[in-house]
Structure formats: structure tokens, C-alpha cells
Amino acid sequence: MCQRGNGAGRAAPGLARPAVSNDRRGLFGRQGESERKSAPVAAAPPRAAGANPSARSHAAGSAGAKRSDPGRRRRTTGATVGRPDLGEVLRLVVDRVREFTGASGAAVGLLDGDAVVLRSASGSALAHLGLRVPLEGSLSGAAIREGKALRSDDTTRDPRIDGDLAFKLGARSLLVIPLYHLNRAVGTLTVLSAKARTFGDRDAQTLEVMGQVISASLGNSASNETETRLSRGRTDALTALEESEERFRMALEHAPIGMAVVALDGRWLEVNRAMCQILGRTEESLLATTWEEVTDPDDLPTHQRSVAELLDGHGNVHRVEMRYRHAKGHRVWVNLSAALVRSHSGDPRYFIVQVEDITERRLAQAKLAHQAAHDALTGLPNRTLLLDRLRHALARQVRSGAGVAVMFLDLDRFKVVNDSLGHTAGDELLCRVAERLSAQLRPGDSVSRLGGDEFVVLLEDVESIDDACDVADRLKGALVQPVSVGEASVVVTASIGIAMARHPGADADALLRDADTAMYRAKERGKDCYEVFDSGMRTAAVGRMETERVLRAAVEEGRLRVFYQPTVDLQTGTVNGAEALLRIETPSGSVLGPTDFIAVAEESGLIATIGIGVLEAACRQAVEWRKQLGDKAPARVAVNLSSRQLSHMRIAEAVTRALESSGATADMLALEITETVLMESSPETLAELSALRELGVSLGVDDFGTGYSSLTYLKRFPLDFVKVDRSFVDGLDYDPGCEAIVSAVIGLGRALGLQTVAEGVETAAQLERLRAMGCTGAQGFYFARAIPAAHVSALLRNGVAWPTRPAPIAARL
Template sequence: MPSEAGETTYDKAKILIVDDDRVNLKVLEGMLRGLDAEIHLALSGEEALELAMQHHFVLVLLDVMMPGIDGFQTAEQLRSRGGTEDIPIIFVTAISKEQRHVFKGYELGAVDYLFKPVEPEILQSKVRVFLDLYAQRQALQASEERYRTVADYNYDWEIWFSPNDKILYCSPSCERISGYTADEIIDGEDIFRRIILDEDYDSWRHFMADEMRVDGDSFDFRIFRKDGRERWISLVKFDVRKDDGKSLGLRCSLRDITDRKKMEIQLRHQALHDPLTALANRTLLMDRVARAMERANRHEDFHFALVFLDLDRFKVVNDSLGHIFGDSLLVEVSKRLWECVRGMDTVARFGGDEFVLLLEELDAPREAFTVIRRVLDQLREPFLIEGHQVQTTVSIGVVLGAQEDDRPSDLLQKANIAMYRAKESGRDRFDIYNDRMLQRAVDLMHLENDLRKAVQEREFRVYYQPIVSLEHGGLAGFEALVRWEHPERGIVSPGEFIPLAEETGLIIDLGRQVLEESTRTLARWGREHEQAEKLQLSVNISARQFRNNDLVQDVITALQKSGLQPGRLKLEITESTVMDNVETSLLRLQRLKEEGIRISMDDFGTGYSSMSYLQKFPLDQLKVDLSFVRRILDSTENAEIVRAIITLAHSLRMAVVAEGIELEEQADLLHSLHCELGQGYLYSPPVPAKQAEELLLKGIPAARPR
């Protein structure tokens, strides 16, 4: 039994000496005194039987000839009683050594005979044999008890399979883990076949039979508990062998890892899926694209398409209604995308407002167009989110299959390029990738690098286009327009670099440079030339500039540095820009008006043209877009459209300027419609500051009173 110190101690061996002669008892006791044993004495068979019921003796030294119950009778009763039937008996006798007496003793279960007088050495030698056997048995019993204690009270489910797969031992923990008792596990016919899930059983069976996977190898599988619940189990097995190498079977430890498995599955899902929409993320998408490409390489009839989507004007939603609202919109978009594809397709959120569809097992590449048109139609339908109705569209780029040297990242790049081409072509549409697009994308990349360098090194120049009075022909002001003098390419068209500057955010710094340069120039002209003291300066503000929170301060700073009066600065802002976020736009425009700055709505008539909103905004001027001016002479209908714009502006106490005037007839008609101001190539193209200053001093030949 265990001691307090944790060591194992054993009960002292007990020996019973039975003889009706006290002298013989003392003699035998004396012979055994040096042995590590507890000696008990009995003077009769009856006393011996009584002591045998009270103690566990490892050996009985029994005299044969005794009054009452003799030694043979005592031995016979010991053998017939439960608990004493296995006690070894050595007869110590002085009776005849005749064979019949010896045989009778052995028949009664004696293990040996000693004849009086007994030699001490012989007695001690024989008794030591039984003491050693007792010590070994005690050690084995203690070892078994220790193992059983560990096994029975182990939190894990311990089980021992014999070499022929019979269950030799099963710990009580099995009931906590499986719902089955140890007896049900041991006695149950093919119990593991019944409780292991079908899809895991063959793998479990192969693992158990694999002799190379032992001594700590583990296997995870699922079982059905007795109550029907599914649980994940981890099994670790050890090969049990005897000293001679013979197998004793497998000892296995089973542990319930359901919570851990759920966490692993959750973490794996999180690692491969977008947390907001639960769609596949970029990592999972790239893996599936790679697999689709491998299948396409192996099978000529396997077709797939990669579809890159970007929501149009999503930033407007985010900026106007907040990121939480924007996230809700992304979730709803993801749901609609799922409705548009088939079960084998992949829908992924690539980042921000970008999504990717991987369409696999297409009967033909053109089948992808059916899905894409369905997506376009679905996303045109308004979304109702938190009481707000939101309209959005999507620009889509498509790659049909892969070329021989393509990598998954190449396909994504190509689809992305095609998507940007669709966006440039008017949005709410799709474009299919071709190699010309890649070259254009490379050119744009070089252009962006040059653009960044140009902003840093101030390669941009401000050109000025005169604005004249259609009434008296005098110069009313200038519009500041930016031109890029590229060191290698010469003058770069604004239509080429302005959209790129807007997209990259470089328009903020570029616009700041134009504002500072143009206000400084007009202020200098006002100081040097009397006729320039009241000229107006019109400066275009892009959508990204207008959304920039530093805009008002940038304008104030430019005015302060240049000394130009705020009332001489007119900021031109497009309809679509102010309508992106009406409330924010109104606050920003009012802040500019408080500083005395004038506001003009550019390209009027091409956007929302909402009367209710126009009344809200503190505008000073409307600019009629050149598309209307160019067609004004084509039909009376076109002229009436311009008349309506001018009438609307005047009703709101705003002046009107028409851009794109190239013909005298256009100017005459605009004047007859009561348009106050005009600009265009009829008067002068945009020119550098020096030439603009000459126009200021010498006048504009085409400008005349009417």
C-alpha cells in the first residue's frame, strides 16, 4: 500500500505453525526468527482453523499427529473453505516416512514434507521460497493497483486492445466521453464500428492497423455518443510488448477534442473567409483559381472564367452614410452575388468594394456572360438598408480561361485591368480582357509614376482661358486650366492625366498648386494693370478635392498668400460632385460663401438637375456644358434646352456662362437667350500666363458688344 512519502510498502508475511507440543512450536519459531515474517502459533487443528479465518498466511507448517482434529483433517478443512483454499502447507511430522502417508499429504494439497527432527537450514530454505513468492506477488499486486488507479481515474479514456483486437481493459472515463459504460464497450459487439461515423471509420481502421504509426502517433475522428450527439475524438496509440518482443496489443488513450476542433474549424474558416460577408477571402480564392487552372491544363474541355467586380461610386455611400452603412451594403451585395452563381462557383471578397467570381465547369466560355448579365441586373435593383434606398451599379472585368504561362495572380491582374476598362467606358457594364488592355495598363503605370514625379517637381503649368461678356464684349475674367509639360512627351492632354490624378489622390496636391499659382498670378495682374482689378478667376475643383476636409483651409491659405480678394475667386464644382453627399456639400459650400468666395456649378444639365437641390445650394453661377453649346444651332429643341437652363438660373438669381463657344452664331444666339458670359475657342484657347496677360492688355479681337 502507498505510504505518506509516496513510496510503496507491503504487509509483512505471516506464517502459521501448528503443533500440539509447545516445545516443538518454540523450536520451529526459533528457527524462523531471523526471517522477515510474522509468526503465529497454534496448539491444535481447531485453533489453526480459527486463526486462518482471521489472517492471510503465506505458509502453514502443520504437524500431522494431533489430538482432536489431526493435521490431515485440518488440511482438508483449509482446502474446503473459501479464502484458505490456496494457502501452501508443509507437513512437519515424526510419523512413518511410508509412502502411503506422504501420498495422503500430497492428495490433501501439501506442497512439501519435513520430518522431525527438522534441520534449521532446510526449514529456512524452504520457507524463504514462499516468502520470496509472497514478496513478488505483493509487488505485482501493487503495480497492478497503481496502473488501475491511474487508468481508472485518468481523465482520458484508456483502452487496451489485444493482438486479435479484443478489448482487454476499458477505463470508466469512456462513459463521460461516449455515454457508454466500460462493460458496454468491452462486451459490445463491434462497438467501434457502430459509434464511429461512416466517413471516418475506414481511416480509423487503417490507422489502427498501421504498424508504422505507433508510440504516440495520433488520429482524429468523430463518434456518435450514446445520446446521439456527435463528438470529435483524438486517439493516441502505443504498441505494448513483452521483454521478448512479443506483442501484447495496443494501449490507446482517447480524448474528447470537440471544443478544440470547433475552434480549429472556426479559425480555419476565419483564415480563408472574409469576416464581414463570410465569402471566400483572397487566400482561398487564389487557391481555387490555381486548382481551376490545373484542371484546365489536364482537361481540354474544362472551361472557367474569372470575373472581377468593383462597385461604382461606393465611396460616395461610405462618405455620406458612414462605414457601418457601407458595410451593410457590402453584405447585401454579397447575398445577391450568391444568388447569381451556381453551387460549384466561388464568390470572394477581394478587398474593400471589390468582389471576384470564379465560374467553373462552364459548358462553353460564353456561358459566363449569362451569369455576368444576371449580376448586372441584380445589382441595378435598389437596396433598402436601414430605411435608406440605395442605388448602385457594378463595373466588371472578365478573363476567359488562362494562357500557358499564366499564374493565378496574372489572371487576377488581367481581370482587374478589364474591370478598370469597363469603369472608364461608363460603368455599369463588363469588358473582356485582351492583351491591348495590358499594354494600356502598363502605360498607365508609367504615366502614374511620371505624374507623381511631376507633382513633386512642379512640372505643371497653369493656362488661362478668357471669359467675356456677351453683352458688351469686355473681358470678365479667366478660367485657370492645368497643363502638363512632360520633359519627354511634351504637353500631355488633361483628359489623360486628370482622371489618373483623381484616382490616385494626386489631384489634391495638384489642385493646391493650381490654386496657389493662379491666385498669385491674378493678384499680380490686379496690382500691375488697372483693367485687371475686377477680373474674376475661375478654378475647377474636382470631386476628390471637394471631399477633402482641408479644401476650405487650402483656399483661404492661397488667398492670404496671394493677396487676392475672396470675391474675385470663383470655384467651379460639377453637379455630380455636390450631389454625392448633399448635406456635407451644403455645409462646405456655405463655409466657402462665408469667406466671400463665389461658387459656380460646372457642366450644368449633365447630372441631376434637381430644382429642389439647386435652391438649397448657395450658388452664384451656372455654366452651360459645351455639349449643349455645340448643338445649339442644330435644332430649335437644343436651343430650347439651353433657354430652359438660362431661365432656371435667372429664376434662382444666378448668372450664366456658356463654355465651348466656337462660332459667332453660337455667341449671338446665347446672347439673345440672355446668357451673360461666354468662353471658347472663338475668343481664345487656354494660353500660358504671358499670352493671357497680352490679351488682358490688348483685348480680344473676337469679343464685341451686341
């Protein structure tokens, strides 16, 4: 509870001075005993803060005695000067109510039989003084019957209201409270709006406070009866007003929102309990300050200007969301409404202030705003905030000419961490990466997380691309240090793309896209490096988009073709298999090979759909060859699997379905994977490959020797063969180093019990060298290019065998 202090001027006689600008009761225009003895109303001085402490103590201590002493009441009911009549009180109240609520009109209606008669009005309601509003078919009647405040957001749709009457009053929205005296209804206080709106709880509270005063002033019946009673003598009139003032004091004290009367010089004159609680102060301490002293310094200048505008005649009400300083030092957000009360001559008298504590709402809004602009996991800015900052940086570049650079980072092999250690460990790693990146940047730079394992660094005031490269080196150095994730130690690297706005007026989205493009180039180079964007990358990116368009169209229009390249058993000279290779037939009749579109297919996600199609086609063709050629059919058909197929689909289930739907047996199918799959394999990938091996499908490694896999991977995975990459076979004719590598791979395969197949054989000399080294199989243009299935059938029907020095198979077709 707010403790009542011994504020200045709290003695009983002074408390009843409505004409004095610093008195709470002055809201209703009543003059007190001191005015009757001294100066006219307009000359009455404001109550001074810091009055005699002993006088304040005496006044506070005798307040209860004053109200219970009839002799004292008689001493304060002598002749008064300029006491306002009831009509003046009502006019002041309806004016203030309309200002506080922002309504277009306000009115007081008094009961007269079966109707409420409008006796005082303000604004648009002024034109309807004297109007009888029937209790039936009106919100006034409903409020009196139900004994509570009622509102109507749209009178045209409200069954409680007579639409014609509402139209006549120009009331689209209404708020009505019943007026009572001695537990008897005497009338209503109403505010109305010509436009549809919702009157809120604060509006209802305002009417309740003012209604308490009006109810006591009106008495037990309608206006005529009350005025008759008041005319019987000053004693009864002043008694009613004292009761009115007491009701107002109680309403003010117990209002759920902060309420106060503030002097023109900023001193708090009257405050209620809620105001004290909002500011964390006692009443005594608050009355010894000014509103400037409790206003947050950041909001003070704006608030001072608004108050000055009110005093200069620019409006009567000031509404704002602002901050106060709590007694404990923290900020309190409030929704403040300050109404300037003027005398009948128009001179400013004091402010009536209503304050609602909205700190929790503002904190919730701030939290939501932060969440909308930041990554929930790392707390870094997200894409929305990044683009906003980037646009502002580019705008500053136009003015200052300082360079702006963007760095797009993608963690290498992050999926392996997720798959092997779990997503919790992956999240922890992302948080550690965010911390390390942030620690390497200048105060003016920032790092954001776009999602997944992608981060973007924004650099401002960059003089040259070399500065950005220096930052990239620093980031790479910070990331390469081992990170403890749970019980594991992880080394993480990143591929980085750098794009720089070299000229003012660059587009934020385009700059970010260019950095992304450069990052993909860094991935292609082998990862753990950075690339600087150039115009050639943009051309390549446009080309990839066109390739994707062509690829999607080919899938939709059925223009994908599966060709087959035979493989030869170097011991028997016969064709023992065929590799399925995808081609795209363009509308013009030309054919695109895998190197033209496979990378785009993997990047776009189309590889899964395409891969299933190739797998099913290969299985059907293997069965068809067995039916057509019998023993002359290829022993098995090989299909390439990408890392994306293994990581994003249940490949063992897909293979099982393909075998079952085609009628093929598992020994008729071979699957080829790359060294990248070996290196980036997870427990799930190993489980899939083991399941394939259990089916009886042969497994091999394609392009062996081009990656960086450890020899332990060859022992770890259930493999049947390795294929020597064509780049090493091509060097057999001129490069001793290539011959050494080929010889080593063949020897390794022999030691591990694996077959070896040489790719890209094009000359007889290469073939002889491979035979001499002990290579078990070969394929290449020397034998045949990739050809349609029908051509392979024709080739095999001839029963070709490879003698010691044969003519190439392709020449015999």
C-alpha cells in the first residue's frame, strides 16, 4: 500500500479549496474557507511544497476528527463566494470526460419516470439537451437495470439499442455507467462516438471516478429534486458536496491505475496509491518531487515540449507512452494521459494525469521484436536484421564512399557432426562457432546466422578486397581450433565466399547472392578455403539456373535417356557388365552428358527423383538382356549413387522396390559410390550400405584416387571393386607418376580381395599396361562409348571376345 505522507497543505480547511490550482478538489470548482476570508478565486496561490512539517503532521492527524465533528462542519459552512451551481459542476465533468476518453460527445442523464432526460452535455451531445431516452430499447436502461458499466462497439448491430434513437444521437459506439446515490439509481453518465470504436477499460474507469462525484451531487432523485433540496440552505448543499468530495477521494485512492493532480510548475499535488506503487515511492516522497524528476532523461525533452504545447493552447490532452524512473533505479514504461484543466476564463489551472503501467507489455513487445530479428539458437542477427543492416551500410557508403564487404560462410561436413554426435551436439557446435566468429570482428562489423550451418559476416569501412581476405584468414584460423562438444573434440572448417560492393548504390540482396555464389565455388575447390566473387561466377550461376530449367523440363517431359557403357573382363576379353549413364535429349535433338547437369541435379535436389528413375530403368534393362541374350547378357549393370541419395533417402528400400518391381535379382545390380561418400559417411550411411550388401548387391568406389580418403575406409566398408580414375589411366602414356599410382591401386585392390576396373581406356598401349599390372577390368572409348541399350544388345549378340590385340569393339558395331 502507498503510505500517506504529511504533504504540504493537508489540513482539513485547505483540502477543500477547489479554486486553488494545486488542490485535488479544485477539479469540481468548490471554494474553501481560506478564500472566503481572503483573496478572490483567481488570486488564490498554489499550495507550496515543503510547508511547515509540524502543521502537516497536525493536519494529517486530525483529518478523521474533522469529518466526525458536526461543530467543525458548521464552522466551515458559512457564506461562500462564487460557489458554482450544479449545472456548472455537470458541465465541467462532461467536458473533462469527453477530453479524457477522446469521445465525440458526453452527457449526464437523470431519471424521470420511465426515461432518462439529458440534463448536461458536451461535444456532439450538446444538440440533444432535454432529450428523453426511454429506459426500454436503450443502453442507459440496460446499464441501470444491470447495475454496471455497459458498452456497445457498434449500435447498428446491438439488439439492446433502438437503432433509430442511436442514429438520431449520432452514436455509433457507446459507453454508459449508472449513477447512484444511497444505493438508488438517479441517472447515467454516457460518452459516445460517431464512428465505430471500442471504449476500453481505462475509459470505463474514468467514467466510474467522475460518476462517483456526480452521483453524490445529484442526490436521491433527478435534477429538479436535487436542485430544490440544495436551495433549502447552504448547510445541506455543502454537506452534499463534502460527501461528493469524499467519494471522489475514495475513488481516486482506490483506482486501479495511477492518478494524480499536477501543478503547472510540475509539482505533484495529489497522487493515489496506484501512482505510488508504479513509481515505488511513498506519497510523502512523491509529493516532494516534480514530474521532471521522475521522468526518464531520454524521454524528458519530448515530454517537456508536449506540456509546453498544451500550455500554449495547442490542445487540452497529451497522450504518450513514456518511461518513468522507479525509486530503485529501473525504468517503468507507462501509458500517460495528461489533461489540462482551465478556468472559465481559459487560464490554465492544473493537470489531471492518468498513468497505466505497461512495462510488462513493452517488455513482451521488445522480446517479440528481438525474436523476430535474431536467431533463437545463437542469439545472432537473422536474415531479416542482416539485410536491414546491410542496406543501411550501403546507404552510408553512398555518403562516405567507404567499402562494404559480405562474407558467406558454410561449415564443411557439419552434417557428419549432426549424424554422428546428434543434433544437440550440432547445436552446441553452432553456438561455439558463433562465439568464435564474433570474437574476431571489429565493433562496427557483425555476424549473422541465416539458418542451418550458414553464417554471414558484414564488414564496413573496408578499403580493399585484401582487407576482407585478411578477415577471412583470421576467421579460418579461429575455426580450425578443436571444439569440445560434449565428450568429443571436433575440428570444424568453413568454405567462405566474399563479395564486395565496389561502387555506391549496390543492391543488398544481389551482394548477398554474389557472396553465396563465391562460397559454392570455394566448396567446389575442396572446402576449407575462400573465394572472391567475380563476374565470371555470376555468368556461371546464370548458366546453372538455365541448366536446372532444362533439367526440370526434361524430367517433366520424359526426355531423360539411359545409355550404357560396356565393361570388359581383361582375362577373358568378354563384356561382363555395363554402366548406366544418364543423358538428356534436348528439343533440338542434341544430347547432354552427366557432366553438364549432375552437379545441378544434386544442388537442386532433383537427383533423388532422377536417381530412382535410373535405378529402376537399369534393373528392367538387366532383366530384358537376360531374356534376350541368356548367357551373353552382362553379368551386372552398375548404377552411380550420389552422396545426397545416400543421406536423404532410404536407398536400401528403394533398391529392394526396384528389384522386386522389375524381377531382377540382386546379383544383377552393382552400385558405385564416390570417395566423398566414404569420407563423409555417417553411421546411418554405413548401415544403408551394409543393408545393400546383405541384399547381394555389389558395391564399388568410383573415380578412386581423386579424393583424400584414408585406406581404412576401404576396410571399413563392404566393397567388391574399385574403379581407377580416368585421369591416372590417361597418364600411363607419358607420366611415370600416374603409372605408379595405377599400379599401387591395382596392388591394393588385389591385397584386399577387390576387383579393379580402369576407366577411360582409349589406346591399345594403355590396355597393355593395365593387363601387365594385373587390372581385372576396363571400360572406355577404346571399347565403346556410352550407347543405347539396343546397341549394346546388338554388340553382345555377336558374341564379341577380346583377343590379345583386337580391333576396338566400337569399330565392330
